Structures are given as C-alpha cells and as structure tokens.
Amino acid sequence: MTTIKLHNTKSRSKEAFAPINPQNVRMYVCGPTVYDRAHLGNARPVVVFDVLFRLLRHVYGADHVTYARNFTDVDDKINARAAESGREIGEITAETTQWFLDDMGALGALEPTHMPRATQYIPQMVAMIADLIARGHAYAAEGHVLFAVDSWREGYGQLSGRSVDDMIAGARVEVAPYKKNPMDFVLWKPSDAEQPGWESPWGRGRPGWHIECSAMSHDLLGDSFDIHGGGNDLMFPHHENEIAQSCCANPKGEFARYWLHNEMLQVEGKKMSKSLGNFFTVRDLLDKGVPGEVVRFVFLQTHYRKPMDWTEKKAAEAEKTLRRWRKLSDGVQPGKPDEVVLQPLYDDLNTSDTIQRLRAMARAIELDLETPEGKEKLEDFVATANLLGLLHDGLGDWTAAPSVDLSAHEAQLFAARQTAMETKDFAEVDRLKSAYTEAGLEVRMSKTGVELVPGRGFDAAKLEALA
Template identity: 60%
Template sequence: MTIKLYNTKTRKKEVFEPIKPGHASMYVCGPTVYERAHLGNARPVLVFDILYRLLRHEYGAENVKYVRNFTDVDDKINARAAQTGRPISDITDETIGWFLDDMGALGALEPTDAPRATAYIGQMIAMIEDLIAKGHAYAAEGHVLFKVRSYTDYGALSGRSVDDMIAGARVEVAPYKEDPMDFVLWKPSSDDLPGWDSPWGKGRPGWHIECSAMAYELLGSAFDIHGGGNDLTFPHHENEIAQSKCAGHDFANVWMHNEMLQVEGKKMSKSLGNFFTVRDLLDQGVPGEVIRFVMLSTHYRKPMDWTEKKREEAKRTLGKWWERTAQLPSEGEISVPSDFIAALANDLNTPGALAVMHDLYREGRLQELESCMVFLGIDEKADFGGMATFGFSASAEELLLSNELGRRWMDLRDRKQFGDADRLKSSAAEIGVELTVTRDNGTQTASAILSGAVDIEKLKALIR
C-alpha cells in the first residue's frame, strides 16, 4: 500500500517513505495541562489517532512509535496554582488524568510514549548548553535566548521572512534580547515558581525547547512525522526546527497540521457562549463515538464546523450501523475493504472512508462495515436510549433485499420519476419498510428502515 501525506514543509502531497524501512515514528504536540480539554483540543488527537491506526495497519503495531507529550511546566499552570492555592503537581496530575479519560472516551488509542516535560529538564539543559557552545544561543540576565538569525532557513515552514515578522510585530522587545525575534530557551524562576538548577541560575525551560528535547530523547536525531494543529506552525514548530537543526539533529521529515474547529460557523469562544469541553458533551449524554464520527466527517486540512445538525446526523447513522451489526455472527477477523484503506492512505481522507462505509451499509456488506467501524474506533455500540432504527434482529436476506429496494427508490428519484418513486415508497411502507433519505456532508443516500419482520416474497415482488 502507498500512503500519501500532505507535507506542510514542502506544501504538497508526498509518498510516505519511512526513514527506517518497515518502521514509522511520529511526534505530536500534546496539551498544556491546567484545565479540561475543549472540543478543539480533541481534533489533533483524533486526526493523529487515525494516522497511528493506519501506520499500525501498514507496518504492524510493534513497528510504530508514537510520542505525544504533556507540557506540565508553563506560566498558565503557575497562574492556575496561584489562583486556586493548589500545588502545581496536583493540578497537572489531575488534568492529565482528565485528558486521558476524555480522549479514551472518544476512542483514541494511547500513544507509545506520553512524556511529561518536567521529566526531561536535564535533556533540555544539555541541548541549551550545546546551542550556546555552537553560537546559536546566548545567556542574558538569567535568560537564555536562541539567535534566530543564526538559522538561515528560519520561517521556511510557515512561509514567513524574519524581516516581515519583525515589521508586523506589536510586542515590546525585552532589553536583554540581541534581536527582537530571538526567543526564550530558559528563563529565571522566583522562589514562588517551579525552578531547576542550571548554569544560568534557578529557572525553567521555555515552551519550544521541551518538544525538541523530548523528541530527540525518544525518537532520535531524525524521525518520520511531526504533527499538531496549524496554530502551532508559527512560532512553536518554526522554533522547534530552528533549535533542533542548529543542535545538529535532522528532526522531522514530514510536517502535518490539522485545521481549526468552529461551532455553528463561529470560532469557539467563551464570550460567544459556544465554548464547551469534551467532558461537557459526554456528560450531556453525547456518546464519544458520535463526537468522533462528526470529527472524522471533515478532512483534517479543512476547518471543522461542529453543529447540532451534524451531531444528530451522526447519531442516526451510527444508530443504524450499530443496530444492523449488533447481531452479526462471529466469523473471525474480517479484512477491511481495500477502497476503505485506500481512502485513508490518501492523506487521511476520512470523509472518503466514511463514504465507503455508507456503500457497505446500503449493499448489506455488514461484516465489512463492522471491520471498518472497528478500524475507525466507532464500534462500541453505545446505548442511545431508544434511538435504534428497529428493535429486532433482521435476517441477512431481509437486509439485502431492503437495501436493494432503497437503491431502486433512490434511482427513480435521481431520474426524476417521482410518481413511480412515491408509489414504491407507499408499497414498501405497507409491508413494514420505511424508505428515507439521509444526508451526510451534502451527499444524499437512501435508507431502508425495517419496523419488524417482513414478508420476503412481497419484498422480492417490489424489487422485480
């Protein structure tokens, strides 16, 4: 199988070729742990969870290493501790537990490694010392700063020039900086803030150095994929590249970024009243699989718009799929269809993969549908409290014939033979088959819903 991924660095889709044949490595920037994960935080988790599953399918689970970090030293965490009077370690431990529980409820696999930044302070100090020795960083007033102009390719990932960035800057430049664009690798800590001993005094790391040090420690000098939200492209990922390259590391080959999330067409914001966490939705009774389905219905490089309409459509679709696959006999492992995998291998085209699954449902290929659901992590068959499309176990023949009836009905509608379509729908209703249209991402499909056992001969007669 050929996997193609869009590389932000080259701005084109490329064939994925691992550095080590038969093995794959990936680093994804994780959360800063001081509060519950909101819905937007979940998007990169789910995007790269699908990529992780695809890589495991291609290379074997034992040959894929996936690292996603926790930033547990940060000024936002310090502020939360000061506000609440709680120890920083209590806040970070609690928030990490929340995050893992919430992402698990969305069906996300845990990565191979989930390092905490505070466990790698020694590695960060060593990398900073190396950058100073090589002339790429300097100490000033208890700080250590990276010399941006010492790395000639700075700005290549985000497509910005240093001079343009300086011209557009509206921040006050610290007096200890040699250049306005230089960024902090290390900063001093007062007695009331977390700090570690270093050659530059008691202090704590800047944000960007964390990921460079952890990636190097866990994945080595070069690894295959670095991912995150596109809000991290600049400055975080740009700074990671600069400091890692200047430290002599090859760093990541492929850079992948997901687009942001909106709610009902607007940026999620507390001031707009459309801000909510993953836990908010789960506590409202929205199954994690529904949240996951809605997220996967939009390609990761397009803005994701969470709407109530999409949530209801996802709920209906999964309800039908779960109901029809719930009573399937166990036939061992069923391979996922090649066109399903091909869609995912084409730059994680999850809408295309879901379209394949809609076809499998209409064609009554339920074993294959279930295998795809397992692959995507939407196979838990949550209890929707009476949402099921029918309450009995339909036979395979009933399913196949009713789905064929749905295709015939939709074909009449597509050919604008509405009179014949209406008559067929009425006849189907008389024998207990409801024909409806389902809309998913603008695509109309027919659904045949059985209210109970049907007369097979009458069903066959309608199809003839």
C-alpha cells in the same frame, strides 16, 4: 506495500510517504498544556493523528510504529491556576492529565507509545540548551537563555514561509531589552520563589515552551524521525522554533521529514469563544449524553486540512447513523478492512470520502444481509470501521436509549401506510409518524417495511397511548 500520501507543510505539496526505517516508523505530535479540561478544539488533532497512527499500524504493523505525544506540565497558565486555586502544581497537572486521557479515550483515541511530561525531561533540556550556547546558537542574558535567530537565518521561517526580516517588520510585541534580535526566543527563564524551578548553569529557572518538544522528541525518537504533527496554530512560532533548535543542536540529523497540520474547529459556523457562549469541553458533551463515538464521527466527516464546523445537526445525524450501524453489526466479529473503502484514507487521510464509502458499504450490506457474501461483507465492514476507530466497545453510552421491542409499532405504521396507499388518505400515517418522532424515534420507511430507531432522549412512556 501500500503507498500513503501526505501533504507535507514544509514542501507545501502532497508527497509519497517513505519512512526512514519501515521497521520503526516514528511520529511526534504536540500535546496539551494540562491546566484544565480539554475543549472540543483540543480534541481535533488527537483524533486526526489517532487515525494516522491506526493507518500506519495497519500498513507497517502495530509493532513497527512509535508514536510520542507530550504533556506540557510546566507553564505560566499552570502557575496561574495554582495561585488562584491554592492547590499544588503537581496535584493540578496530575488531575488534568488524567482528565485528558479519560476524555480522549472516550473519543476512541489509542494511547500513544510514549506520553512524556516536560518535567521529566528537564536534564535533557538543560543539556540541549548548553549545547546550543556552545555552538553559538544561543546566549545567556539576565538569567534568561535565548536562541539567536540570526545564527540560523538560512533555515528560520522555511516551515511557515516567512522571512526573518518580514517577521521583524510585522512584530508588534514589546521587545525585551536583553534580546539581541526581536525574533530571538526564550529557551530558559528565571523562576522566583513562588514559581517552579530547577537548578541550571544560568541559575534557578524553568524551560521555555519550545525547547520541551525538541528535547523530548530527540530523546525518544532520535536526531531524525518521520512525522511531526499538530494544529496549524502551532506552525508559527512553536514548530518553527522547534526546527531551529533541533537542527542547530543536531546538525547531522533532519529532525522531522513530514509536517502535518490540521485546521481549526468552529461551532455552528463561528469561532469557538467563551464570549460568544459557544465554548464547551469534551467532558461537557459526554456529560450531556453525547457518545464519544458521535464526536469522533463528526470530526471524521471533514478532511483534516479543512476547517471543521461542529453543529447539533451533524451530531444528531452522526448518532442516527451510528445507531444503525451498531444495530447492523451487533455481535459481528471483524473480518478484514476493505481496501477499496480505505483508498481515500491513503490519500492524505481523506476521512471524509472514506466515511462516504463506508456508508455505501453499509447500505449494500443491508440489501444483501441474508446471503453468505453479505455476512462476510458485514465482517469486513466492522473491521473497516474499527480501523477508523469506530464501532469499538466502550465508545460512549449507547444504552442511553433503552432497548424496547418496537416491532408492533413498526407493523402498525406499515399497515397504516399500506392502507393509505389504497385510500390516498395519509392522515393516520402522519399522526403515527408525528407521535413516534415526538417520542424520540427516527422513522425510516421503505417499500418493504418500517424501522423505528431510538435516539438520544427516547421516551418509551410516550408510546403507551399508541399501543
């Protein structure tokens, strides 16, 4: 069986992936807090772990991989949104959850095996909190329940590489008076009459953020599972706190063996921020006519552990490449994924190098398309792209550029180029190229011919004067 290597944040090294049970490979990824549209940065971990999900299914079989990604639907941000809008919390979370699924689906993300919502697992959270108190790892104080970090000093901080003493020294937040240790974190907090709440041994309240994932992952995946993932902004405190809770509540288990964290996203070289005017949601891009597949392709061109820079130039180049690939593969049924092209993917999800190999594969096929071998390679090309979540039906509005017969224009430009090669006067070639570019066409010229590829914003009316 093919070996997958993954960079384990916990060991700070690349390790060969060995699942606990190859018949049931299990992965948990922290999902969104559903109070608004997902911004572009929210989409990066979705695409990263969707690729891993697809790769695990390819290696171990689709029926042998279980993927859970949660929805946090009880949170102070949701409460604030309800208060300012006057809408019911359940109405907001139902709407925004569907928005998330629709937008991520437009990027080609498969739905996970399980998509638990925090509000569906309150009894499991209450039971886990009660168990932590019984084991001496948590305590109740003023309607709150807090995890006692001192009770697990030997393990706390291993993921992020921080010691408890260093974390206390570096803490700048005001410490609540009921905390025994500044690093103790909330498992349960009281709710007033206006806030959502559930009855518990400690009074009416609601769960803290961290306990949600521990309770849901345990219920769905057990004491020990294979992979836990998320953005590197979650490493501390969220994932560190998850480990503490889960290992103390289930000391015979391992919780997660492999921890994967993706780097953050920038826009045009800067951190995405509303104050900088470079903040936008996935839906903003889709509504502008950017196919979801283009967003996915741009993401895949950067290794998940490197910062990713979204630029208009990258998006435009991705669209040109995908239009070319779609034209090349139109009507072609997938064959088998090319394992040579996929080799970088097995090496810590190196999608960047995999895309480069896929580009080379496409170029080779274009030169060899009319042979039986070329057609077979094309089928394998489609299958390989499919494994990356590309070239599937429904991935964006690829009809935005109308289907127009451009053969006469291609012949016109090719003839002008042939004449120019003899006369050394390229004025007509430059005029035609400029006109085609202005109309929204990409001009591709080679020794054997000319290809005009429509892009987003293609205006066929601008070609009428050239007819």
